[in-house]
Structures are given as structure tokens and as C-alpha cells.
Amino acid sequence: MHAIEKILANKSGKDKVETGEIVNAKIDLAEVNDLYLQVIKSFREMGGKKVWDRDKVSFVFDHYSPAPTLKAADNHKQMREFCKEQGIGKLFDINKGICHQVLPEAGLVYPGMILAATDSHTTTHGAFGAFGTGVGATDLASILISGELWFKVPEIIKIEINGKLKPGVMAKDIILNILGELGQDAAVYKAVEFSGSTVKEMDIDERMVLCNMSVEMGAKTSYIEPDEKTYDFLKDRIDVEYDPIFSDKDYEYDEVYEFDVDELTPQTAKPHSIDNIAPVAKVKEEKVDQIFIGTCTGGRLNDLKIAAEIIKGHKVADGVRLLVIPASDEVYQKALDGGYLDIFLKSGATISNPGCGPCLGAHQGVLASGESCLSTSSRNFPGRMGSTEAKIYSVSPAIAAISAIKGRLEKAEEGDPDGNN
Amino acid sequence: MEIIKGRAFKFGDNVDTDQIYPGRFLDISEHSAIAEHAMEGIDPDFTEKIAEGDIIVAGNNFGCGSSREHAVITLKEAGISAVIASSFARIFYRNAINLGLPVIEIKDMEVKEKKELTIDINNSKIINDSGEEYNFIPFPEQILEILESGGIINYYKNNLEG
Numbered sequence: 001m002h003a004i005e006k007i008l009a010n011k012s013g014k015d016k017v018e019t020g021e022i023v024n025a026k027i028d029l030a031e032v033n034d035l036y037l038q039v040i041k042s043f044r045e046m047g048g049k050k051v052w053d054r055d056k057v058s059f060v061f062d063h064y065s066p067a068p069t070l071k072a073a074d075n076h077k078q079m080r081e082f083c084k085e086q087g088i089g090k091l092f093d094i095n096k097g098i099c100h101q102v103l104p105e106a107g108l109v110y111p112g113m114i115l116a117a118t119d120s121h122t123t124t125h126g127a128f129g130a131f132g133t134g135v136g137a138t139d140l141a142s143i144l145i146s147g148e149l150w151f152k153v154p155e156i157i158k159i160e161i162n163g164k165l166k167p168g169v170m171a172k173d174i175i176l177n178i179l180g181e182l183g184q185d186a187a188v189y190k191a192v193e194f195s196g197s198t199v200k201e202m203d204i205d206e207r208m209v210l211c212n213m214s215v216e217m218g219a220k221t222s223y224i225e226p227d228e229k230t231y232d233f234l235k236d237r238i239d240v241e242y243d244p245i246f247s248d249k250d251y252e253y254d255e256v257y258e259f260d261v262d263e264l265t266p267q268t269a270k271p272h273s274i275d276n277i278a279p280v281a282k283v284k285e286e287k288v289d290q291i292f293i294g295t296c297t298g299g300r301l302n303d304l305k306i307a308a309e310i311i312k313g314h315k316v317a318d319g320v321r322l323l324v325i326p327a328s329d330e331v332y333q334k335a336l337d338g339g340y341l342d343i344f345l346k347s348g349a350t351i352s353n354p355g356c357g358p359c360l361g362a363h364q365g366v367l368a369s370g371e372s373c374l375s376t377s378s379r380n381f382p383g384r385m386g387s388t389e390a391k392i393y394s395v396s397p398a399i400a401a402i403s404a405i406k407g408r409l410e411k412a413e414e415g416d417p418d419g420n421n
Numbered sequence: 422m423e424i425i426k427g428r429a430f431k432f433g434d435n436v437d438t439d440q441i442y443p444g445r446f447l448d449i450s451e452h453s454a455i456a457e458h459a460m461e462g463i464d465p466d467f468t469e470k471i472a473e474g475d476i477i478v479a480g481n482n483f484g485c486g487s488s489r490e491h492a493v494i495t496l497k498e499a500g501i502s503a504v505i506a507s508s509f510a511r512i513f514y515r516n517a518i519n520l521g522l523p524v525i526e527i528k529d530m531e532v533k534e535k536k537e538l539t540i541d542i543n544n545s546k547i548i549n550d551s552g553e554e555y556n557f558i559p560f561p562e563q564i565l566e567i568l569e570s571g572g573i574i575n576y577y578k579n580n581l582e583g
Contacts, residue, residue, distance in 0.1 A: 037450045038490055045574045064448060071448035120488040120512055136490040136516035138573055145577075184435055185482035189511050218485060218510055273435060360444035360487070381439040381486060383462040388443075 002156050002253075003245040004191050004223050007131045010245075011114050019254075021153045027056065029108055030143045031117035033099050034061040037075045039118060040082050042141035051086050052147035058090035059083055060102055065094035065355040068363035097328030097354030100124040100212065100296040105330045107237030111226040111244040116143055121296050121378070126194075126211035126222030127204060128230055129244055133221045154220050155254035157187055160196040161210075163262035168411075170306070171206035172298060172376065172396035174198070175213040176267040178259060180277025188218030190254065193247075198261055199224060204233045205302035212297050213378050216274045266411050268374075269394040272382045280399055285409040287319070289371040292385075293400050294325030294352075295359045298376025301331050301338075307401035308340035311347045317407025322349040323365045325357040347404070361386045374400050374409060422569050425502045425523065425540040427474035429532045434480035436463060438492040438513065441484065447491060455491050456498030473500040476540070478532045480506065484513025490520070497522045503540055505530070505547065518564055521572030527557045542568065 001009065005017050012023035032039045043051075051057050059079050067073035076094070083091040096102045100121055103109050111129030115122060118140050125132030135149065143149050161174060192214040199207065207224050214222040226244040234242075266280040293299065293307050304326060316322045324344045326332040332354050335341050344351055350365075358365030359377040367373055367390035375385070380392035393409060403410045440462035442455070449455055460467035477483075477496065483506035484492060493516045496504065503523040517524040523542060532538065536550035545559040560568065570576035 035447050035489060038494075041450070042574060046577050069448050071450070075448060075450065118488055120486065134488040134512050136488055136493070136512060136519060138490060138519040139515060142519075142573065142577070184485060185508060185510075188482060188485075188508055218482060220511055360447070361439075362444055362447065366445070379437075379439070379486060381437045381462075383443050384439045386445070388462055 001248055002251045003129065003225070003247045004131060004156060004221060005153060006245045007112055007114060008151060008153055010112070017153045019153050019155055022150055023153060024148045024150050025114055026148055027116050027143050028113040029056055029058060029103070029115045030140060031058040031060060031099055031103060031115065032140060033063055033117070033119055034065065034072070034075060034079065035063050036118040036137045036140065037078055038137035039140045039144070040078065042138045043144050046141055046145055048141065048145045051088065051144045054087045054089070056147070057088050057144065058092065058103065058108065059088065060092040060096065060099035061094045062098045063356045063360060064362055065353070095329060097326070097331070098296045098299070098356055101300065101327040101331065104128060105237065105328055107234070107239060110234060110238055110240065110242040111230065112242055116140065116149055120215045121212050123215045123219055123222045124208050124212040124296060126214070127207040127224050128234070129223065129226035131221050134215065152189070154189060154191040156191045156193060158193045158195060158253040158256045160256065160258045161194060161198040161261055162196040162258065163198055163260045165198065165261055165264065168398050169261070169264055169266060170396040170398055171202060171209040173264055173267045174259070174261055175210050176269055176277050176394065177264060179213070179216055179269070179275045180267070182217060182257065184216055184218065184273060184275040186217045187214065190219060191221045191223065192217065192219045193223045195225065200227070203302060204229055205300040208300065209297060216378055266396060266399050268399065268409065269380050271380055271391040271393065274378065274380055274394060280395065280409060280411040283409055285372060285393065287372060288374055288403060288408055289319070290321045290323065290365060290367065290373040291400050291404045292323045292358060292365060292373060292375040292377065293397050294323065294327065294357050295377040296327060297378040298397050299325055299327035299331065301334050303376060303397035304331065304335045304340045305338060307397045308343040310398060310401035311405060312343045314347055314405045316348040316404050320404060320407050322347065322404045323352065323358065324349050325352045325364070326354050328354050358385050360384065374403050376400050422542040422565070425474070425476070425542070426537060427476040427502050428472070428535045429476050429478045429538050430471060431532060431534050432463065432477060432479040435482045435485055436479050437486035438484060438489050439486055441492040442489060442495045447489060452494055452498045455495045459495040459499035459501070468499050471500060474502045475500065476538050477501055477504045478506070479504065481508045483509050485510035488512045490516045493517045493520045493522055518567055519573045521568055521570065523568055525557050527555055530555045
């Protein structure tokens with residue numbers, strides 16, 4: 001069996017599961033973000049009185065933090081009241097950040113667990129060998145009542161990534177390249193495993209980018225085999241016993257794809273779909289109005305570090321707005337300690353509090369009609385960040401930083417990855 | 422389930438949840454208000470064009486993107502009776518079943534814009550305005566019961582009472 005199948009089997013009390021089988025699996029952590037007051041409404045409508053296990057439920061306020069509208073403020077209020085009523089201690093209020101960063105940092109994500117959350121990017125947690133999957137409000141409400149959810153055991157795709165990345169090329173470029181090759185429906189209903197020498201070399205921050213964006217291929221969940229880097233990340237955070245789950249050597253994948261990244265150059269997803277991929281060097285964009293470094297895809301410490309190193313000593317180009325939003329309070333603190341925020345501030349950037357920010361067009365940098373934005377986020381659908389007449393290019397933090405200095409979508413000069421020519 | 426009849430409104434591949442229900446309206450939680458923004462990201466006049474019972478027909482990967490349940494609520498509350506697509510993004514598919522909106526996977530069907538379609542869920546077939554029949558894979562019994570109950574909330578209620 002594959003590790004993903006073993007996790008589903010363990011959690012549904014079975015020795016073995018097969019592709020296509022429907023299982024009822026026990027959920028180790030159910031997380032609700034602040035878009036989903038509907039979870040509480042559905043919970044009540046279903047006749048819910050008490051959540052099945054208050055220690056396995058978490059609320060994270062990230063999409064609308066701090067509340068930009070009266071409705072959002074009221075949603076937060078009702079959620080706080082629900083947590084109080086139910087004795088839910090794992091409420092991460094507006095001061096914490098994005099759920100997919102906050103939960104691992106809080107030691108709530110570990111290999112072999114099942115995490116269901118009201119956010120499609122819950123696939124991110126595959127970077128820890130966990131089964132993370134996004135669900136809607138009603139599914140989440142039914143978990144709050146029963147502690148279980150039905151799953152169809154998915155077909156599993158292996159994406160093997162080998163080779164050594166050139167300086168200035170990031171995990172974001174790899175996953176954009178994969179999306180361009182395979183398309184945004186390549187993994188619908190399926191699960192994706194990332195493996196290979198490049199993934200082994202990657203730190204947790206970069207592994208999270210691959211797993212995060214597997215949902216842009218439609219993936220149900222993703223998986224990277226846990227190793228020393230995983231355990232290192234977890235060791236000072238986790239206070240539960242966990243068993244990493246590994247796949248059997250003879251497991252037969254539904255599909256296998258191999259990518260050699262030795263020669264990979266920075267990539268971008270052009271408007272208006274995430275599989276509309278081109279090398280940055282081949283894209284001519286006449287103007288850029290806004291550049292956004294942040295989100296559960298591109299707002300981690302490694303992202304801010306790389307961007308700050310490029311921007312150091314430079315000013316953001318005239319006519320460009322650079323927004324920087326750390327993914328969590330921990331990232332914020334470390335970026336402060338590392339001097340990165342100082343670099344951004346001196347360059348003329350706008351730094352906002354941890355959260356999802358303008359990624360979903362809710363607040364903190366919404367785009368006007370006719371504007372063009374480079375974003376380290378994972379989605380460039382029409383209207384995603386505001387006007388449907390705005391253009392979004394999804395890029396790596398390195399490209400976002402170089403472009404912020406140049407005032408246009410730009411790759412580093414050959415042999416000068418920092419773009420300081 | 423009762424036979425569904427409605428006019429077809431056609432869309433292409435990869436219609437995402439930001440097109441179905443733009444993110445800037447996600448703080449709304451009243452269903453009647455959510456209904457006002459159905460498909461606004463792809464066709465701002467959509468809710469004025471459709472009548473109760475109309476049907477969305479789309480290509481691959483309908484409902485991709487975010488997990489927002491608003492995307493299903495908005496279609497259902499706006500009067501859409503079913504969505505037919507070549508394939509669906511999985512979270513949208515689950516949400517639709519959970520809320521009692523029939524979602525039917527079928528490829529290569531001849532459909533004309535605004536012409537009537539008839540969906541016979543119990544016999545898993547669709548008939549277009551020329552009388553051509555297309556079969557789809559039948560829903561499992563439990564899914565059919567959820568759809569018949571109008572969603573999983575009522576399904577739970579019915580089963581708990583029973």
C-alpha cells in the first residue's frame with residue numbers, strides 16, 4: 001500500500017484499503033477558517049450540541065484579519081462565542097496568521113495524521129507526511145458532530161523531481177512548470193506524491209510550496225515522505241507521539257511523471273489560469289502596478305529571506321506598490337530578527353499583518369480595473385484579487401523581488417541571480 | 422427524484438470558484454444575499470438571464486479553486502437545478518452533493534444554449550431538445566438519498582428521526 005492508503009486504513013480501522021473504496025476515517029484535526037460561519041450554522045441545523053472532541057477542533061482567523069467589514073467582524077464574533085461555548089482552546093485569532101502556516105508552527109500537524117480544513121490549500125500538510133484535505137462547510141460540520149468523514153481512496157500520482165536547481169530558481173518555479181506540463185485538472189480526485197533528489201534537498205518551507213499548489217492540479221491530498229528535515233521541524237513543537245507512515249516498495253502508482261530541473265529557469269503563470277505557464281524570460285509585460293509577496297504559497301521565512309536579499313540596498317521602482325505580508329506571527333518575528341522587514345521598509349514596501357491579505361481580493365491590496373500584479377500566491381483566476389479586468393502573474397518570491405526593483409516582470413541577468421547588475 | 426427540466430447555460434473548461442462566486446463577497450452568510458452574485462465573475466448579468474430550474478453545462482474541472490461552499494449555495498439559491506460538466510473539481514463536487522445540488526458528469530453531449538434539457542436522475546439519463554438521450558453513471562444509493570433529501574443536513578435529520 002501507499003502511505004496515503006495506510007493512513008486511510010489506520011484511521012478507518014482497516015488492515016487494507018483499495019483504490020476506489022469508500023472509507024469512513026477518523027479525523028485528527030478539524031480546522032475552520034474565518035470564511036466559514038456556515039460551519040456553525042450547519043452544525044446547529046444538523047442538531048449538533050457539542051463538538052465530538054474539543055481538543056481536535058481549531059479555528060483560525062486568517063482570510064479577514066483584522067476584520068475589514070462589519071460582516072467579517074460579526075463572523076469573528078460569532079466564532080469566538082462558539083469556541084467559548086464549546087471549550088475550544090485552539091482559536092488562533094487575528095494576530096496569528098494563515099492557517100497552513102500557523103497549525104504546523106503550533107505543533108498540530110504531524111506525519112500519519114488526517115487534517116481536514118475548510119480551505120483548499122490544506123494539501124500543504126503533505127509536506128509533513130500528513131493527509132491534509134480541503135472540505136466545505138457542511139462536510140466540516142458533519143466532522144464536528146461525528147469526528148469522521150467519508151473518503152474515496154484516491155488513485156495516486158508520483159511526481160519525481162530530480163536535479164540541482166540553478167541559483168534564483170525556487171520550488172515555486174518547479175510547481176509552475178509541472179502545472180504547465182500536466183494541466184490544472186491533472187490530479188482531479190487523485191492524490192499526488194512528490195519525491196526525488198530535489199525534494200530530498202529541499203527545506204520544509206519549499207516542500208510546503210509543492211504540496212500547497214498540488215491542489216491547483218485538483219489534488220485531494222499530497223504527500224512527501226517524512227525524513228530528518230521533517231523531524232527537525234517538528235521536534236521542538238510536537239508533544240504527541242507519532243508514527244511516520246511510509247509506502248511499500250512495490251506500490252504501483254496510477255501515473256508517474258519525472259521532471260529534471262537542472263536547466264529549469266524562473267517560470268510564471270500568466271493571466272488568467274494557473275497552467276498558462278511561460279518562462280519569465282519570454283514574457284513581455286509592459287507595466288506592473290503591484291507586487292505581492294505573501295500567502296500560504298509564498299509568504300514563509302525562506303521566501304522573505306530570498307526576496308530581502310535581492311532587494312537589499314535598492315528602492316522599489318517608481319509607480320510600483322510592493323506589498324509584503326508574512327504568513328504568520330512566527331515568520332513575522334523571524335523576518336524582523338533577520339533584518340528582512342527593515343530592508344523591505346527602507347525599499348519603500350508596505351508591510352501588513354500576517355494573514356491571507358489580498359490573495360482572495362478581500363482587503364489589504366485589492367486590484368483596480370486595468371492593473372497588473374505579480375504575486376507569489378497560487379491563483380490568478382479572473383477577479384481573484386479584485387477587478388476581473390486586472391491581470392495577475394503568479395511568480396516566485398525571487399522574481400517578485402527582482403521585478404519590484406526593475407518595475408517590470410524581470411528575471412535575473414545570467415550569472416547574477418540577485419539581479420544587481 | 423423528480424425529473425428536472427431547465428434551459429442550458431453553457432460554460433467552458435476550468436470555471437473556478439472565483440468566477441462562480443467572487444472572493445470579495447465571502448463575508449456574506451445569508452443565502453438570499455449570496456444568490457445575487459451567482460457566476461458574477463464570468464457573467465455579471467447571469468442572475469438576470471436565468472429562470473428557476475435552469476441548468477449549467479460546463480467543460481472540464483468545473484468548480485476548481487477554493488473550497489468555498491458559497492459557490493454551491495449561490496447557484497442553488499439563484500435557481501440553478503443541476504450542473505452538468507465533463508468533470509468537476511472534487512471539493513465543489515462534495516459540496517454540491519452535501520447541499521443537494523445534482524452534479525452530473527457527462528462528456529460529449531450535444532447541448533444548445535438556452536434550449537431545454539431534461540434530467541432523469543433515477544434512470545441516470547439526460548435528454549436534449551432534439552430528443553437525443555445521454556446516459557451517465559448512476560448515483561450510488563446513499564448519494565441519491567442525500568440528493569432526494571435536499572442535502573446532507575436534511576438527510577441526517579431524516580435518518581436520525583428514523
